[in-house]
Amino acid sequence: xxxxxxxxxxxxxxxxxxxxxxxxxxxxxxxxxxxxxxxxxxxxxxxxxxxxxxxxxxxxxxxxxxxxxxxxxxxxxxxxxxxxxxxxxxxxxxxxxxxxxxxxxxxxxxxxxx
Amino acid sequence: xxxxxxxxxxxxxxxxxxxxxxxxxxxxxxxxxxxxxxxxxxxxxxxxxxxxxxxxxxxxxxxxxxxxxxxxxxxxxxxxxxxxxxxxxxxxxxxxxxxxxxxxxxxxxxxx
Numbered sequence: 001x002x003x004x005x006x007x008x009x010x011x012x013x014x015x016x017x018x019x020x021x022x023x024x025x026x027x028x029x030x031x032x033x034x035x036x037x038x039x040x041x042x043x044x045x046x047x048x049x050x051x052x053x054x055x056x057x058x059x060x061x062x063x064x065x066x067x068x069x070x071x072x073x074x075x076x077x078x079x080x081x082x083x084x085x086x087x088x089x090x091x092x093x094x095x096x097x098x099x100x101x102x103x104x105x106x107x108x109x110x111x112x113x114x
Numbered sequence: 115x116x117x118x119x120x121x122x123x124x125x126x127x128x129x130x131x132x133x134x135x136x137x138x139x140x141x142x143x144x145x146x147x148x149x150x151x152x153x154x155x156x157x158x159x160x161x162x163x164x165x166x167x168x169x170x171x172x173x174x175x176x177x178x179x180x181x182x183x184x185x186x187x188x189x190x191x192x193x194x195x196x197x198x199x200x201x202x203x204x205x206x207x208x209x210x211x212x213x214x215x216x217x218x219x220x221x222x223x224x225x226x
Contacts, residue, residue: 004157031212042118042203042216043158056213091157098212101146105157 002026004106006092012112018080021109025073025094031055032069033103034077035091043091049075050098082113117141118206120217127194128225135220136188137204144206148214149178149189152201161202162189194224 005024013019025032030051035043046065048055052072060067064083069075079086089108095101118139125133137147148163164171164178164187171178175198177190191198201221205214 033213040218042205042218043214044216045213048213093157095212099210101148101163101207101209101212102160103212103214105150105159107155107157 004092004094004104006090006106006109008109009107010110010112012114013082015084015113016081018078019082019111020079021077021090021092021111023075023077023092023106025075025092026104028096029094029104030072030097031095032075033093033095034067034075035093035105037089037091037108039088046077048098055098079111082111084113087111087113116218117215118204118217120204120220122220123218124221124223126223126225129195131194131224133191133194133198133222133224134188135202135204135222136186137217138184138186139206139215140185141206141208141215142185143208144215145208147178147180147187147204147206149176150203150205150216152203152219158203191222194222196224196226198222199224 032049034046037043046060047057049069067077091108093103093105095103149161150158151161152158162173175192180187201219203219204217
């Protein structure tokens with residue numbers, strides 16, 4: 001079974017630039033999550049999708065972050081404009097549905113903002 | 115606000131030792147408590163999980179102990195091996211929510 005795919009693996013940008021991350025969840029998984037993991041900390045949930053609808057985006061900094069999952073499969077997370085404090089690993093995860101608690105994580109995209 | 119708190123921050127043990135990582139939570143609505151293992155450059159991977167209707171769960175060399183009244187749970191790694199060297203995260207969520215609240219993580223180093 002293929003896992004959660006993310007790209008790119010690494011990205012370095014200057015502050016105030018924009019960046020986008022892509023995620024392809026495990027086939028058949030209706031629920032998709034984006035987490036932010038700052039160095040030395042645990043992942044923090046940014047947004048949760050159920051199919052193509054947003055279930056929770058309460059911790060997403062909406063002035064600069066946006067995410068979409070248009071066809072209920074792939075998802076993109078965008079940051080515009082980026083700040084130094086956005087430097088982190090952005091993890092995508094998926095689960096069968098919001099009641100199935102096992103979430104599978106991708107390898108993440110490491111973002112460095114300089 | 116940290117919903118799940120982990121201690122200690124790092125552990126160094128000899129091969130065969132039993133590192134123990136503790137977690138505490140506040141939200142009594144939490145009913146699913148997983149432990150994730152993360153290697154450098156990789157995403158977290160589910161290791162073992164427990165629900166509050168049992169006090170202990172074992173899977174291979176990994177054991178979770180759960181104390182509902184104290185709102186604490188811990189991970190024990192029996193007969194630890196150098197390959198167990200990783201960062202371990204405890205997490206919690208409630209049914210129908212599935213939004214994991216993670217602890218800060220513990221780095222475990224097993225010396226050969």
